[in-house]
Amino acid sequence: MRAWQVERRKRTRHLIELGGLVVKAGLVELTNDNRAIIYGALLWIAAKLQSHEGEHARDLWAAKGRHAFDAEQHEEKKGPRT
Secondary structure (H helix, E strand, O other): OOOHHHHHHOOOOOOHHHHHHHHHHHHHHHHHOOHHHHHHHHHHHHHHHHHHHHHHHHHHHHHHHHHHHHHHHHHHHHOOOO
């Protein structure tokens, strides 16, 4: 496989994973799949990260994301409920 094909596949996988986070966060359902709302929210996040509060927001959101990933992993280890 050519190098450009490998890079394209990597990029595609990365974009799919990012889209998965949008779904996992519930944004598709919460916005009724309204792309303008989702894009606006992402723009708001980018502006917040570029502001004087950016470092605080980054730390807060990273902790919240890690907590959610850990909780999800814990649930997966417990197995299906019967």
